[in-house]
Each structure stands twice: as C-alpha cells, then as structure tokens.
Amino acid sequence: MASHPIRLRTLLGDYPNTRALRNGELESPLAAFDFADVKVANRAFKKVVREHAFDVAELALVTFLQARAYGKPLVLLPAxxxxxxxxHHCLVHDATRGKLGVAGLAGKRIGIRAYAQTTVTWVRGVLADDYGVDLDAIEWVTFEDGHLAEFPDPAGTRRAPAGATMAQMLFAGELDAAIIGTELPDDPRLQPVLPDPFAAARAWSERHGMLPINHMVALDAGLCRDRPDVVRDIYRLLQESKRRAGAPADGVDMTPFGVEANRRALALLIRYAHEQRLIPRRYEVDELFDDTTRMP
Structure with missing residues (x-):
C-alpha cells in the first residue's frame, strides 16, 4: 500500500485534548492536516454534511446519525x-418568574438551538425516560436550522424571531424554559428545571454505566476505504494528543476512546434519536464504523 503523505481538510476544535495535534506538536509521516480556520467547530458542521468539505471532521453525534440516514459518505471514528x-443542568428557566418544575413542562414553550441538536436530544431523552414527560406536549422553539438540509423542523415547532436569543426571550417571558449548552450565560436568574441536576446526572450515568458524549470524529468514507493506514495514524495522533492534555482534575474521563468504551452511550443516544423521530430506525452501534475504524 502506498504511504505517500496526503493533505487532509480537517475540522477540529481547539480543546485541551486536541491542542497538541492542532498546534503542530504532533505530526504524521502519512498525512498533513489543513485545519479549518473556525472559532467554534460546530459552526462548520453544516459544511461537513451539506458540502462534504472535510476529510476529517469533529461532528455532533446526532448530526452523524442523521447523515448516515441520508446516505452521506461518512464513517465514525471512536474518538x-x-x-x-x-x-441535566442545561434545561433552565428564569427563576424570577416563579419556580418551574418537571411536572409543569406540559404545554410550555422551550427554546432550543436546533431541533436535532445532540444536547437537546440527550435532555429530551432524560425528560421522557426518567421523568415521564410527554415531549409532544411541549412547544419547541428553534433558533436555527439543523445541520442536515434534508431534515427541516418538524410539525409542532416554531421558529424564534430573527436576532433573538434564548436568554432574552426567557427574561421577557416569551419562553418558559430553554436547553442551553456551552452558551449558558452565567446569570443567577437562570436556574435548572431538574432538581439537583448534577447529582441526578451522576446517578443517571452510574445507572446506565456510561457518560453522555456529544462530539466524535467523522471521516470521509473514501479515506477509510483507500488509506486505512492514514486512518489508524489519525486515531493514534488523537490518542496521543489527549494523553498530553493530562488526566482531568476530577478523575472523570468525559472523552473516552474506542468502540467498547462508548458502546453504551452510543446505543442510548441512538434509541433517544429514534424515539424522537430524528432517525428512521435504531442503528446497531457497529453500523456506525467500518473495519478500519472499529477500534477496541
């Protein structure tokens, strides 16, 4: 098999566990990485699935599942x-307007960035499974299109006014709650809907024997077919970049590697996505990988 270096169009966020690779500390004899100049990787996820713009790409897992459903030529790497x-703490409300509990969510307006967002899928799954919430009894207010052009907002959703933010609409009383991930403002008015959410999340994780995961690396299917040696080296580099970041301070590894280390999380997210009508069937975890990327 040829081993000449190839250039790879690459989308990868700048995190502690990717920094050694992104800043050039780590190199491959088989490939060179052309990193996309984007501040936040998720803002380029549409390009991954709509334009086939990358050979190696960080990607939200529900976006990957939908991409698979619509036949996009992508293969998951278990990194x-x-x-x-x-x-659990991402579902918030404006506490100055009174306490909102899980039992009161029916008929309420809940803001979400996009209907098929991975964080939203996790939270809705928890609400349905653990708290018995009827997801169809909620009015979901979206702020942007999903990553897949083939999957528009489903019936029963409403689009927020252009330029509005979830926090603004919460404080104005135009939303009753919102699911906000990394953009959650540090504002004491925003309080979690779920009781004792961090303890509940830890108990949920122990009960399921897994940790919730949002983003993995996806690869061009042609790269996997034609250059399995490069794929294996990408995985090696990602592992080493993570190792150089050091162990997390709390000892909880939220970025596990390998199919088996992520099998339970992927299986549960697949179930949630199917039950929420985001994908047409419940895929087997092994269907997401090929013979090269099915790492132990």
Whole structure:
C-alpha cells in the first residue's frame, strides 16, 4: 500500500485534548492536516454534511446519525473530542418568574438551538425516560436550522424571531424554559428545571454505566476505504494528543476512546434519536464504523 503523505481538510476544535495535534506538536509521516480556520467547530458542521468539505471532521453525534440516514459518505471514528459534560443542568428557566418544575413542562414553550441538536436530544431523552414527560406536549422553539438540509423542523415547532436569543426571550417571558449548552450565560436568574441536576446526572450515568458524549470524529468514507493506514495514524495522533492534555482534575474521563468504551452511550443516544423521530430506525452501534475504524 502506498504511504505517500496526503493533505487532509480537517475540522477540529481547539480543546485541551486536541491542542497538541492542532498546534503542530504532533505530526504524521502519512498525512498533513489543513485545519479549518473556525472559532467554534460546530459552526462548520453544516459544511461537513451539506458540502462534504472535510476529510476529517469533529461532528455532533446526532448530526452523524442523521447523515448516515441520508446516505452521506461518512464513517465514525471512536474518538470523543471536545469538552464533555453532563446534560441535566442545561434545561433552565428564569427563576424570577416563579419556580418551574418537571411536572409543569406540559404545554410550555422551550427554546432550543436546533431541533436535532445532540444536547437537546440527550435532555429530551432524560425528560421522557426518567421523568415521564410527554415531549409532544411541549412547544419547541428553534433558533436555527439543523445541520442536515434534508431534515427541516418538524410539525409542532416554531421558529424564534430573527436576532433573538434564548436568554432574552426567557427574561421577557416569551419562553418558559430553554436547553442551553456551552452558551449558558452565567446569570443567577437562570436556574435548572431538574432538581439537583448534577447529582441526578451522576446517578443517571452510574445507572446506565456510561457518560453522555456529544462530539466524535467523522471521516470521509473514501479515506477509510483507500488509506486505512492514514486512518489508524489519525486515531493514534488523537490518542496521543489527549494523553498530553493530562488526566482531568476530577478523575472523570468525559472523552473516552474506542468502540467498547462508548458502546453504551452510543446505543442510548441512538434509541433517544429514534424515539424522537430524528432517525428512521435504531442503528446497531457497529453500523456506525467500518473495519478500519472499529477500534477496541
């Protein structure tokens, strides 16, 4: 097999666990990485699935599942990147307008960035599974299109006014709650809807025997077919970049590597996505990988 270096169009966020690769500390004899100049990787996810703009790309997992459903030529690499987190605390409300509990969510307006966002999928799954919430009894207010052009907002959703933010609409009483991930403002008025969310998240994680994951690396299917040696080296580099970041201070590895380390999380997210009508069937975890990327 040829081993000449190839240039790879690459989308990868700047995190502690990717920094050694992004800043050039780590190099491959087989490939050179042309990193996209984007401040936040998720803002380029549409280019991954709509324009086939990258050979190697960080990608939200629900976006990948939908991409698979619509026949996009992508294969998952079992390398979790980004700043992993629990999700229970992401459902918030404006506490100055009174307490909102889980039992009161029916009929309420909940803001979400996009209907098929991975964080939103996790939170809705928790609400339905653990708290018995009827997801169809909620009015979901979206702020942007999903990453897949083939998947528009479903019936029963409403689009927020152009230029509005979830925090603004919460404080104005135009939303009753919102699911906000990394953009959650540090504002004491915004309080979690779920009781004791961090303890609940840890208990949920222990019960399921897994950690919630949001982003993995996706690869061009042609690269996997034609250059398995390069694919294996990409995985090696990502592992080494993570190792150089050091162990997390709390000892909880939120970015596990390998199919088996992520099997339970992927299986649960697949179930949630199917039950929320984001994908047409419940894929088997092994369907997301090929013979090259099915790392132990």
């Amino acid at each position: 979790v990147v980004g700043a992993g987190r629990f999700q």
